[in-house]
Amino acid sequence: MAQQNDSQTINDVRQQALVEYFSKKVGRRVFILTESFPFMFIGKIINVVDDSIELFVQTTSVPALEGKTWFVHTDAIEVFYIETGVDAKIPDLKD
Amino acid sequence: MKRVYHVVAIPIRIVLNTFGDHDPNGMMYVLKENEEKVKKLVKKNPFTPVDLVQPLFIRANEGDTVEIIFENKLPFHTGIHFQEAEYDVFQYDGANVGYNEDSTVAPNNKILYRLHVLKEGNYFFSDLGNVSSGEEGSNSNGLVGGLCVQSRFSWWTNPETGKVINSGQYADIHHPILPSFREYVWMFNDEMEVDDLTGNRPINHFSNQEEESFHGANYRYEPENRRQQLISEGVVCPNCEGEEVHHDSWVFGDPSTPILRGYVGDPAKIRLFHGGVKETHVFHYHVHQWFSDPSDLSSEIFDSQAISPQSHYTIQPLYGLGSLQGSFGDAVIHCHLYPHFVAGMWGMNRIFDTLQDGSQCYPNGVPIKALKPLPDRNPPPKPTKLKPGFPNFIPGKVGLKAPRPPLGIVGGRGLTELERHAAIENPRPGAVFTDPSPANAPIKEFNISLIEIPLIYNREGWHDPTGRMYVLDENIEDVCSGKKAPEPLVIHASANTCYKINFTNRLPHILDGDAFQLVTRTYEVGMHIHFVKFDVLVNDGANVGWNYDSSVLPGETIQYSYYSDVELKAWFFHDHLFPGTHQQHGVFGSGVVHPRFSNYLDSATGEEVDYGSQITVSNPLIPDYRDFALFVQDFTHLFDKNGKPLAPPPFPGSPDDPGLFGVNYKNEPLQFRLDKECDPAYSFSSFVKGDPVTPIFKAYEGDSIRIRLLQGAQEESHSFNVHGLKWLKERGDLNSKLDNQQHIGISESFTMEMHVPRSGDYLWTFETEEDLWNGLWGLIRAYDEKVPELIKLPDRADPLKQSKPLPECKGTKPPPAEDPTVIEVKGPHRCYDVVAFQTSIVYNSFGDHDPHAVIFALREDMQAIKDGRKKPEPLILRANVGDTVDVTLTSFLKQELFPFQDGIYPYPIVKEQAFYPPSLRISLHPQLIDYDVKTSAGETVGFNGDQTVGPGESRTYRWFVDSQVGACGLWDMADIRNHKSQGAFGAFIAEARGTEYLDPYTLKPVITGANVILRNPLLPDIREFVLIMHDGVRLLDKNNQVIFDPVDGILLAPPEVDEDLLDTYDQGSRGFNYRSERLINRYEEHPVLHDLFSSKAFGDPSTPLFESYVGDPVTIRLVTPAERRRSHTFHLHGHRWKFDTKDIFSRTESFVGFNVAGAASNLQLLGGAGAYSGFAGDFMYRSGNIRWDIEQGMWGIMRVFDELKKHLPKLDN
Missing domain, CATH: 2.60.40.420 (Cupredoxins -  blue copper proteins)
Incomplete structure (x- = not known):
């Protein structure tokens, strides 16, 4: 878990924690809600590049944006859930 | 920047189509530079439309000061009143209101109007010198126009030549940073006087009766009747037949009505104005959709949008012309009300896929005018022999009906060579020239x-x-x-x-x-x-x-x-x-x-x-929900069980308001819902007559529901209300206001999303009197326990097992509803003691009165009202967010005081009048606030208990103010025929937590009243003015003769008024807050048209006079609890407000459309009284309907002082 030191703001810590957490989950499926368009992503974490998450997007609110790789900045993430195999499975959604 | 236009009002013959139909007494605003030219052209072409004869459309940029030098060449005083703009009302109102200077202009005189246009958008303008609704009036004859205000630094050019223009319905708008776009102005006109070539009223060739009234756009119309005549007389396509043929350019060539031209993908804005005087129209634009509020990405998406008189919108098609799929061809634009469509209210958006430089022709040989590509877009390809572009690849024959499409019809034809060159790579049935679907x-x-x-x-x-x-x-x-x-x-x-x-x-x-x-x-x-x-x-x-x-x-x-x-x-x-x-x-x-x-x-x-x-x-991913679809219908052709036609038209084929109403092919008329004692109070009760045959939507307590509201047929406005539930006005926007009413016109579609908080029967209605009377109502039934006919929502917990039998219809009176007050109140508790009784209401100083009114009042005021010491006003109750409100209602209704013991009013009437004797029971139903419908809805509905009160009886309702919704209507639901239009209504205002209500003159706390100061520790003092707009009133004059409004109120009325002009829902008098300043009374005393709003000539009107100081924060609460189906527009001069008070991104407007039963709005005046510029004077509030509201008394004054007055303490801000 990221610890706050004197030169870091709480936002730095939050960002660092997110980066660390997502880095550990590369290869897993994730569900993300963002405040701005397209609002929802379901996909596989490919990589974490600096403070952005590289995702292979399986499902969003708009079909035209699916089946592609997207970068989501950690600041844009409002809510997320990463499938670990232990808790609930993120549904496979098909039209 | 200052921008100056010299505008002249002139009499002009307006030729409305190529058939020579014309308004011989037309009037128009025109730029001085075009005045002589247009007059000459009209003289030279007495039976042909002249391009320059169109409503005046001028332009300015946001932030400009616009000066209008206005010259009047009409034989009576006229002016120009601008909506949306800020201006010194004292000098530039274009009217003669209150104690302002007269800013109308005498014949052959001039005046200067100076306007500040603060915001991009549509600024409607019209004359208020002559508000007669008849053929002598100015508005119906064309004295209307539009000022289109663009983003700062814009300029505009002629789409055909690319040269800069000063006016006109079509312009390309350019900007140094923003994309160029096509601007089309579409102004609905209606009820214009029309003569045919012979100078007589046009005759319908099919019925041999006089044609219906004029319905058009931009002074043009293309009636089906005229085009069909050409067919029946063998001029074109003798074997063609059918309604839709009359939109076919292969048969007739193009219509005289507007054709909005552009290229695929061009950004565009349609500046839509309602310049007509009476009807609410529905603007429908094929292929395209737009945001209801172009500045708000969370707003609703429309492709049909109702518009009431003197209101306006900007229609900005998403993805540009041709929409996402890039469809090209002709997209018809029309009023979706079929009688209007048939009458000629239609045009087209023509979307080309090839460059038009003026060298091409349509299939009938008519040259295609050049169309400059927008400068910041790639021009479309030039036409070639193999790819001539739309419409020249279509294998039609001029003079015959359009061909059927390739591939689509099973067993039909394939593509011609030209079609193949124009088609997409893999054409399929229904998608030949554009593929709307992605591959997968x-x-x-x-x-x-x-x-x-x-x-x-x-x-x-x-x-x-x-x-x-x-x-x-x-x-x-x-x-x-x-x-x-x-x-x-x-x-x-x-x-x-x-x-x-x-x-x-x-x-x-x-x-x-x-x-x-x-x-x-x-x-x-x-x-x-x-x-x-x-x-x-x-x-x-x-x-x-x-x-x-x-x-x-x-x-x-x-x-x-x-x-x-x-x-x-x-x-x-x-x-x-x-x-x-x-x-x-x-x-x-x-x-x-x-x-x-x-x-x-x-x-x-x-x-x-x-x-x-x-x-x-x-x-x-989202909560499960119940999905309910509801289609309202009018013009429904019904026969009774004996084959007798119900509400037939005057002759077969007449579009004069035929038939009755339905919802999902059903109705449940109230005349058949009386119990053995014939008490209307139980009309909605399932205990007495069982459930209605209309839809009963079923859910469990706590379920999410979505109601899909549509109108299937045919011409009229309807007002959908759900009692006891509410939804976000803009579904996708959590900042949107809450609502429980929706006006709808044919082809509109709304989704209301909400949850059902408690079990019980919730009433849905189309609330206007004639709709409800004829059976447009039903139920949402929420169960508290499991029932066999309804599965649970999959993501919700199992309902409780059934522990009691479901209620049944036994043909007896419903049991009394439980007492909601047995539960202890937590938090602030407010109690009101309300009585209902009969009294006489005097509507104005000319003696117009309703001697048989039914009103609600506080018990403490009843005696003073009865003694004449206090004038009756609609009951206005207030409470704050967080309050629990107990309202105790007592009935003092007396049988002998009802004028018609059988409930059949000779005027105003409703369709299918029938025995429905007055109920002595009464109730009080509120909108929008929270309550248990089983005890406190103020109505007796479904299998809920009785919530009405009989003479001498009392009942207490318990309401919770859970949200600051502001204005809510209040009305009786015990007898919608004998109580409501007679005055049994009022308003409830849900205020901010911690608010006190003060008398504006004494500053003492008050309990009720339409004019108060709101004092709140966290907010500035605010003046609150409550306006209750209502119609359908049966008034008597000072000689106790019935007033047959609207006819009796028409100024400059012809000797004989055509009674067929009146629909049932136009009947009755109208006004604000039990008052009506009918202009005819003033005119009979002082017959000068342009003085009729003047307080110098007549004193102040009887309608509420609201006083304030410049800059005072003002909120107007506008509610329409009653009663008829004609929708009214509300307009306040010189001020604007947010369309949605809760939403900072909302568009600003100076009007509220669609005021029909159940409508409620909160208008927070931007900049306060006098607007941002702080102008003092008399600002008129009024209806926007020239026909038949303003004449009939729907107007009043908001007075703004710039000096301290002894009688009016200033606000403590």
Whole structure:
């Protein structure tokens, strides 16, 4: 878990924690809600590049944006859930 | 920047079409530079439309000061009143109001108006010197116009030449940073005087009766009657037949009405104005959708939008011309009210796919005018011999009907060579020249037919013997054999669906004649769709302009293809070939586009379904919900069980308001709901007469529900209300205001999303008196325990097991509702003691009065009102957020004080009047605030207990103010015929927590009143003015003679007023807050038209006079609890407010449209009294309906002082 030191703001810590957490989950499926368009992503974490998450997007609110790789900045993430195999499975959604 | 226009008001002959129909007494505003030119052209072309004869459309930029030098060359005082702008009302109002200077202009005089245009948008202007609604009036004869205000630094050019222009309906707007766009101005006009070539009123060639009134746009109309005449006289296409043929350019060439031209993908704005005087129209634009508020990305998406007189919007089609799919061809634009469409209120958006430099011709040899490409877009390809572009690749023959599309009709033709060159790579049925669907979109196939079948509307046997409806092919047998009850077809699919529709015409060739209509050959039909994406050329289900005729003959099947790109509300479909003839028989349906990944379940069995007006929807990502579709209908041709026509028109085929009403092919008229004692108070009770046959939507307590509201037919406004529930006005926007009423016109579609907080029966209504009387109501039934006929929502907990039997109809009075006050109150508690009694109300100083009014008042005021010491005013109650409010109602109604013991009012009337004696019971129903419908809805509904009170009885309702909703209507629901239009209404205002209410003159706390100061520790002091707009009032004059408004109130009335002009829902007097300043009274005293609003001439009006100081924060609470179906526009001079007070991104407006029963708005004046610029003077508030509201007294004054007055303490801010 990221610890706050004197030169870091709480936002730095939050960002660092997110980066660390997502880095550990590369290869897993994730569900993300963002405040701005397209609002929802379901996909596989490919990589974490600096403070952005590289995702292979399986499902969003708009079909035209699916089946592609997207970068989501950690600041844009409002809510997320990463499938670990232990808790609930993120549904496979098909039209 | 200062911008100056010299405008002249001139008399002008307005030729409305190429058939020579004209208004000989037309009037128009014109730029001085065009005055002589237009006069000469009109003199030279007495029977041909002249381009320069169009409403004046001028432009300015946001932030400009606009100076108008106005010169009057009409023989009476005129002026220009600008909406939306800020200006010194004392000098530049374009009217003569209150104690302002007269800013109308005498004949042959001039005046200067100086305006500040602060915000981009539409600024409607019109004359207020002569507000007569008759043929002598200025507005109906054309004295209206529009100022289009652009973003700062814009300029505008002629789309044909590229040169800078000063005025005109078409312009290309350019900006140094923003994209250029096409600007089209579309102004509805109605009720204009029209003569034909011979100088007589046009005659309908079919019925030999006088044609219906004028309905057009930009001073033009193209009536079906005229075009059909050419066919019947053998001038064109002698074997052509049908309603839709008259939109076919292959037969007739292009119409005289506006054709908005552009290239595929061009950004565009349609500046839509309602310059008419009476009707609420519905603007429908094929192929395209737009945000209801262009500045708010969270606002609703529309493709049909109602518009009431003197209101306006900007229509900005999403994705530009041709929409997302880039469809090209002719997209018809029309008023969706069929009688208006038929009368000629239509035009087109012509979208070219090749460059038009002026060298091309249409198939009939008429040159295609040049069209400059927008400078920041790539020009389209030049036409070539192999690819000539639209419309020259279509294999039609001039003078004959448009060809049918290639590929679409089963067993039909393939593509010609030219078509193949114009087509997409892999054309398929329904998608030949544009493919709306992405390659991998899942396909959903439906087989749909249109059939004729008798439809029975209620238990009394009211029926339509020639009902017509869409049905899935697999259900035809069950519907025809009676196994399945007929209902409008609603199909369900998810976003990202490619629809494949196999549509078969199974109608007989002939629609039989009867009392309502003549025999009509309805030999071709189609399925025109809204909202979804499609190729307009081959898939419109229509026959428009130079497009194909995408309909089919009897027995034929056509394949259509659509795509739903995103979740949409319910998309409307209907026939476009004979809609004026048979849509009112039931030819409408809907598709609902749900969120992706949804499953659709039968609400009773849980089995998967893909159609139905009442289903359950399950989704893995969002809460599951119940989905209910409701279609309202008018012009419904019904016969009683003995075959007697109900409300037939004056002659078969007349569009004069024929027939009755329905909802999902059903109705439940109140005349059949009386108990043994004939007390109307139990009309909505299921204990007495059982459940209604109209839809009962079923849910469990706590369920989420979505209501898909549509209007299937045919001409009129309706007002949908749900009692006891509420929804966000803009569904996708959490900042939106809460509402529980929605005005609707034909083809509009709304989704209301909400949850049902408690068990009980919730009443839904179409609330206006005539609708409700004739049976437009039903229930939402929420169970608290498991019932066999309803599955639970899959993501919710199991309902409790059934522990008690469900209530049953026993034909007896409902039991009294439980007492809600036994529960202890937590938090602030406010109690009101309210009485209902009869009294006389004097509506104005001229002695117009209602001697038989029924009113609500505080008990402490009753004696003073009865003694005449206190003037009756509508009851206005207030409470703060967090308050629990106990309202105790006591009835003092007396049988002998009702004027008509059988409840049949000789005037104003409703259709199908019947015995409905006055109830001595009464109730008080509030909008929007929270309560348990089983105890405190103020109505006796379904299997809820009795909540009305009889003479001498009292009952307490308990309401919770859970949200700062502001204005809510209050009204009686015990007897909608004998109480409400007689005055049994008021308002409830939900204020901010911690607010005190003070008298504005004494500063002492008050309990009620329309004019108060709101004092709150966290807010500035605010003046609150409550206006209750109402109509349908039966008034007597000072000699106790009935006033037959609106006719009795018409200024400059012709010797004989055509009674047919009046629909039932126009009848009665009208005003604000039990007052009406009818102009005819003033005119009889001082017959000077332009002085009629002047307080110098007459003193102040009887309607509420609201006083304030410049800059005072002001909130106007506007409610319309009663009563008729005609919708009124509200306008306050010189001020604007946010359309949605809760939403900072909302557009600003100076009008509120659609004030019909149930409407409620909160207007927080931007900049406070006097607006941002701080102008003092008399600001008129009024209706926007010249016909028939302003004359009839719907106006008043908000007075803004710039100096301290002794009688009015200033606010403590």
